[in-house]
Amino acid sequence: MRLLAxxxxxLTHESVVATARALAPALGLEAHLVHVIPDPYFQGLAHRFPDLAPLLREALDRVEARVREALGATGLKARVLRGLPAFAVGGEAARAKLVVLGQTGDDPLERLxxxxxxxxxxxRGEAPVLLVPPERPLTAVRRIGVGLDESDASLAAFRLALSWKEALxxxxxxxxxxxxxGGCCYPTYLDPKGLSLAEVxxxxEAFxxxxxxPLDRLLVTKGEDEADLVELARREKLDLLVLGSKAKRTWRRRLGGTVEAALQRTDLPLLVVPEATVW
Structure with missing residues (x-):
């Protein structure tokens, strides 16, 4: 099985390469790098202006050759594709055990x-996706935090975290x-009416x-917003935050509120695990 980066x-190029190089052997995977040259725009230009076609073809060939050279210098297996990046990477991701991407942006709007x-x-929810920021490649993993609730998505994330615990x-x-x-995390497995916060x-925690x-540690704390989990992860100085994504949701809320909040706010490496994942 392979890790696809x-x-x-x-900005995240070096961070993603370093993460792939460190994680793949530790997890028993083969690292594969992929870069997509988005050529549909240039194909459209060549169709509209035929006199440009030879120049555009030559330019794209030179770009591809330079990219192959740069990826080859990493010492990892690599492919250079042409097409729409989302579709091209999506096709490769369907055959991967883990996908590593860069997470860029300094504020929530830019990240989005x-x-x-x-x-x-x-x-798509076909494979776990690991997002790494520019300055925090996941090369050493000592503390893994996993968001827990009563869902099957959370259980999938927990099982993957246990597997990584053993490997890393x-x-x-x-x-x-x-x-x-009415808050973000009202416990559906309890009836907190009439219970004090301490009792809830x-x-x-018992549930x-x-x-x-087995869990090494469990932190159960009050929080009224999904972003409070990100702040908790920061305070605990985690190397990696793992969250499950729910499959049976509307498109707008497919990933769940906590994943959405983490995507926009966290500066930690973030691993999003689809509900159906079996590691």
């Missing part, structure tokens, strides 16, 4: 605007938020410890 030679490829793959020698920390009624937290075992 999609590269665009942007520049995350087209990541969102496309996340919504890491600690797994369970994270769970409890909100009041105690019962939630999660019974459902998710």
């Amino acid at each position: 999609a590269l665009d030679f942007g 605007a520049r995350g087209g490829l990541a969102r496309y793959l996340l919504h 020698g890491a600690e797994v920390l369970g994270l769970h938020l409890v909100s009041g009624e 937290l105690e019962k939630a 999660l410890r019974a459902r998710y075992t």
Whole structure:
């Protein structure tokens, strides 16, 4: 099985390559790099202006040769494709065990605007997607945090985190938020009406410890917004945050509120695990 790392030679290029080089052997995968040259625009120009066709063809051939040379210098297997990046990488991702992408942007709006490829793959839900920021390649994993609730998506994320724990020698920390009624994380497995916050937290911890075992540590805390989980992950100095994505949702809420919040806010490496994942 292979780890697929999609590269665009942007801010995250080195981070993605370093992550692929470190993670693939540790997880028993073969690293494959892929870069897509988006040529449909140039094909359209050549069709509209036939006199440009030879020049455009020559330019694209030179670009492809230079990209192949750069990827070959990494010492990892690599492919250069032409086409629409989302579709080309999506086809490759269907045959991968893990996909690694760069996560760029300094503010939530920029992250949202520049995350087209990541969102496309996340919504397809065919493979776990690991997003790494420019300055934080995932080369050493000591502490893995996994968001837990009562869902099957959360269970898939937890099982993957346990597998990575064994392979990487890491600690797994369970994270769970409890909100009041109407908040982000109202516990459907409890009836908190008439219970104090302390009682709800105690019962939630007991429920999660019974459902998710073995856990190195479990943090159950109050939170009224999905972004509170990201702040909790920062405070715990995690190397990696793992979240499950739900398959049976509307398109707008396909990934779940916590994943959406993490995509826009976290500066940690983020691993999004589809509900149907079996690692």
